[in-house]
Amino acid sequence: MTENPQRSPLAANPYLPEIGTIVETIQETHNIKTFRVVLGSEERMQDFHYEPGQVGQLSVFGIGEATFVINSPPTRKEYLQFSVMRAGEVTTKLHGLSKGDRVGVRAPLGNHFPYESMKGKDIVFIGGGIGMAPLRTLLLFMLDNRADYGKIRVLYGARSPQDMAFSYELPEWLERKDMETVLTIDREAEGWEHRVGLIPNVLLEMAPKPRKAVAVTCGPPIMIKFTLQALKKLGFKDNQIVTTLEKRMKCGVGICGRCNIGTKYVCVDGPVFTNEQLLELPNEL
Ligand SMILES: Cc1cc2nc3c(=O)[nH]c(=O)nc-3n(C[C@H](O)[C@H](O)[C@H](O)COP(=O)(O)OP(=O)(O)OC[C@H]3O[C@@H](n4cnc5c(N)ncnc54)[C@H](O)[C@@H]3O)c2cc1C
Ligand code: FES
Missing domain, CATH: 3.40.50.80 (Nucleotide-binding domain of ferredoxin-NADP reductase (FNR) module)
Structure with a gap:
């Protein structure tokens, strides 16, 4: 298991979501809806550190949770933006939520885009x-x-x-x-x-x-x-x-083994990979 030092200090229990409030929604297409979510307080939002490409697990209480990339960058932290395509139970319930509703948030999870090594390119x-x-x-x-x-x-x-x-x-x-x-x-x-x-x-x-x-x-x-x-x-x-990669995730923290491909766990070693890294993995995608 790989430690993720960026997990929220609140989450000593990695399964415990923080409570987020939806402050805005955007109906992007017939089956994609965007949610702008803020965590606890303004202070908490400023303390919340993540990197481009990291994901979060959003939960609908009593239904379950699913993985979505945080698609607003850490340079713009008024809210965390998630865009959700309707696929099954959790995403359909999420689509039913609107401004003022609460969601569970477990984030940030996973690795991120190698933006440092992309500099100058x-x-x-x-x-x-x-x-x-x-x-x-x-x-x-x-x-x-x-x-x-x-x-x-x-x-x-x-x-x-x-x-x-x-x-x-x-x-x-x-x-x-x-x-x-x-x-x-x-x-x-x-x-x-x-x-x-x-x-x-x-x-x-x-x-x-x-x-x-x-x-x-x-x-x-x-x-x-x-x-x-x-x-x-x-x-x-x-x-x-x-x-x-969008291989199905459950725990999101390298414990349950749901997302493994060979020796790699998409939730901690990914979801971002170079094609060179993917070619080294067994063909299980
Ligand atoms: C790292 C990562 C990042 C993701 N980012 C986004 C995002 O930003 N926006 C977004 O809309 N979705 C994203 N997804 C996919 C999203 O997590 C799934 O669509 C969601 O889990 C479906 O949940 P559900 O309960 O509504 O559907 P379920 O009831 O679990 O499934 C409904 C149907 O969709 C299929 N399905 C569900 N999830 C996947 C998947 N990951 N790959 C292929 N088929 C699947 C199921 O097999 C089933 O046929 C991401 C997934 C991962 C792992
Ligand atoms: S989702 Fe549990 S190990 Fe990756």
Whole structure:
């Protein structure tokens, strides 16, 4: 078991959630809802330390808990943002909650994006659907520390315009001169003024240069499979590709063994891995 020194000092019992209050919700798409959550007090929020890419377990009392990335960066700590795609029991109950409701929060859990070793490099973000959530954390963190990074390019794809989360901040991303944003959808749609095409194909057209670059990608498994092939074609090496795994978690602290792949536990050794690290794991994904 790996110790996680960043666990809340309140959580001597790692299973004990803190109480969070939902201060705002955003209906992102028909099946994704965002929750902005604050912990106990303003002081507690300031004391709460986490890194981009870390996750939390959100619980609905009497129902259960599920894992979500904290998709607001630690440079913006008025609240913790979680975007939840409806999948089953816990996520459906979460979707029923609104401003003022309470949730249990066990966070921060897991490792984080290696943003220190990315300094000075060009960064290519490639996100599909809800997979944009973890990328958003790192992207906003890098924009808040803009001078530390080279060129920033974002490729974000969804099935249709209606499936695109974070639509309220996309105009700003598109307008910013210090980053390039490309949006794509799978099929033509009325009024859509951006790209049409599958993410790996659009990526090949964008043709980011691998020299001094890191690609960070997250999305559905089929997208990841073809995106990795496209990145390889463009010359990216396995240690230049970073992704996050969504293997089911339970305890979140390396105790129950639910999330293991070979000798690694996704909850403490992940969820962030380079492709080089993933290739060393047994093929159990
Ligand atoms: C590290 C990590 C980060 C995550 N971040 C996010 C996030 O930011 N936003 C988000 O919406 N989701 C995220 N997830 C996935 C989320 O945890 C699951 O969708 C959630 O646990 C489903 O809970 P449920 O009780 O509603 O569904 P369940 O009733 O448990 O499952 C409903 C259906 O979905 C399938 N399913 C559930 N979870 C997964 C999964 N992880 N992978 C594949 N199939 C699954 C089940 O097999 C079942 O068919 C993350 C998962 C992990 C491990
Ligand atoms: S979720 Fe229990 S060991 Fe990882």
